Amino acid sequence: LQIIRPAYKSSAVRSDQYPQGNIPEIAFLGRSNVGKSSLINSLCQHRGLARVSGAPGKTQTINYFQVLLQEKREEEETRRQLYFVDLPGYGYARTGGRNRQLWSHFIGEYITSSPNLHLLFLLVDLRHPDLPIDREAYTWLADNEVPLQIIATKADKLKKNERVRNLAQIQKLFPTAFPPIAYSSLKQEGRNDVLHTIYEAVTD
């Protein structure tokens, strides 16, 4: 499996700005700075596609990236068009003090009303497996029956034993159909697992 021809498509803050048509969408959600945009770039092997920043709150709109998921099997080659949807992070209030609200209204609206959403990746920092804001997000997503896969990010920052322990904790706190995938955008670790998860979500 490979991702080819990634390109920025459009941005939205309202439902009438969603792309037309029925191209399957894979969305990326998580705390500000958890590594959503970096993950999209790592999957696409394209550094500058989604804007990355050391300061939280970089992504402020719903950003659509069009990609082709290419499968090569002996003689055959198939390509499926998809959108990767980079969502603004939650848990960070620019104004301070007002970060009680889980996330902007338009993110919730996107998740519950986008007809083409096939899978949502919820990103959790592998160093911080039990943050209340992530558990709140998980509960909301589970209550809304959103198709969910957890990705534990920044795996390169942990030692082996911490990694194993934290991954087990994430699996316990965020139960989903499939176990969490440990990911490092720095080292491209976990990339094949994520691509297979995407493939499974868009083929049936």
Ligand code: GTP
């Ligand atoms: P917002 O757009 O603000 O919600 O953040 P985001 O979730 O899109 O995070 P972004 O991808 O911008 O990354 C935030 C910071 O974490 C950047 O400094 C990245 O370089 C760093 N980062 C992201 N993924 C990894 C990773 O796998 N390993 C390491 N070491 N750093 C990472």
Ligand code: MG
């Ligand atoms: Mg971002």
